[in-house]
Amino acid sequence: MSEALLDEIEAINSIYGDNTLVRSPQDSGPTIYILTLPGETASLRLQFPPEYPDVPLTVLGTHSSGSSGKRGTAARDLALFRDAVSEVYEAGQVCLFDAIEKVQELLAAVKEEEEREQKEREEQAASQSDDEGNEGVTPNRDGRHTDELPILSSPPPWTLSEPITESKSTFIARCAPVTSPQQAVSYMQHLLATDKKVRAATHNMTAWRIRGLNGTSFQDCDDDGETAAGGRLLHLMQRMDLWDVMVVVSRWYGGVKLGPRRFTLINQVARDAFVQAGLVSNSGEKKKKGGK
Structure with a gap:
């Protein structure tokens, strides 16, 4: 050595x-x-x-x-x-x-x-949990609706999309012009109180964007148990530059999980409701006021 x-x-x-x-x-x-x-x-x-x-x-x-x-x-x-x-x-x-x-x-x-890599796997698992974990689970809506109608001068002027059915789940959207958050809430209450089918939906996801006085604005959304769905609807409205309107997307779960595909369908019927209401063209562009 x-x-x-x-x-x-x-x-x-x-x-x-x-x-x-x-x-x-x-x-x-x-x-x-x-x-x-x-x-x-x-x-x-x-x-x-x-x-x-x-x-x-x-x-x-x-x-x-x-x-x-x-x-x-x-x-x-x-x-x-x-x-x-x-x-x-x-x-x-x-x-x-x-x-x-x-x-x-x-x-x-x-x-x-x-x-x-472990962090990426955990984030991916968390994302997958968000995409799939709550699918088909009806949320607890205690206090969300009542049989007593809110006081409205006339029923909400809903415009409906064409329904989409895929793997036994049905999606339909409706939109209406609104001028205040209180009006949006009252429209939703009226819908739940008067439409038993909507009330029986697995999820009723909502979003609205409203311009107020002096440059103020209001934006809100509700997943109704479908994780991140309300935020995606709000993001769709932001991308389409839509104001003074609310949208409600109802889903009746058919027992077959769709995974992330369901978010595409949710946005698809919401966009169709905006088109049917004349808020955007078929190409997805916002219609200009006063245009021919």
Whole structure:
């Protein structure tokens, strides 16, 4: 064993802690050592030839998988350490300190990537839960409607879309001009109080945009248990630059989940209601007042 290796063993144990680099008790040869990498990582079996550091050490394999115990981490650490040794070794120079520092850099980069991928998976799962978790679940509408009609001078002037039925679910939208949030609320109350079929819908999603006096404006929406549906309706109205109108989309769930497809259908019937009301053209452009 070279004096350079003896000095290196002493230095490594001094820097990273006792027993970081120790002779393997399971091997009779004097040149096989166990290197325990810092942190919750694997320990590796290394072989130092008599000519080391004039010739490189050999990374024989893993000794243990480390305290994390996760499947695949030992093989990962082994591969990264071999890469580190190959990168830092120079003939005639001891390399363990540089190799350990290098593998820690590589491990930090790998763990950062794993955390990023895990975060993406969690966000995707949360998004999927939003898209599918509440589908077909009728919300609790206690207090949302009453059999007593709100006081209106005339029934709301609803304009209806063509209904769409897909996989046993039916969607229909209706829109009406409104001049205040209170009027929008009263129109919705009137609809629920007078139309049993609408009241029995699985979801009645609403959105409205109203311009008030002195540059004020009002925007609101309600999912009615269909997560994010109201916000999507409001976003549709914003993109179409529609004001002083409300829209209600009713869905009767047929027992077959549609997943994200249902949001396309919700927006489709809402847009059709706006077209039927003459608020936009078939191309989706807002009609200009006074145009021919």
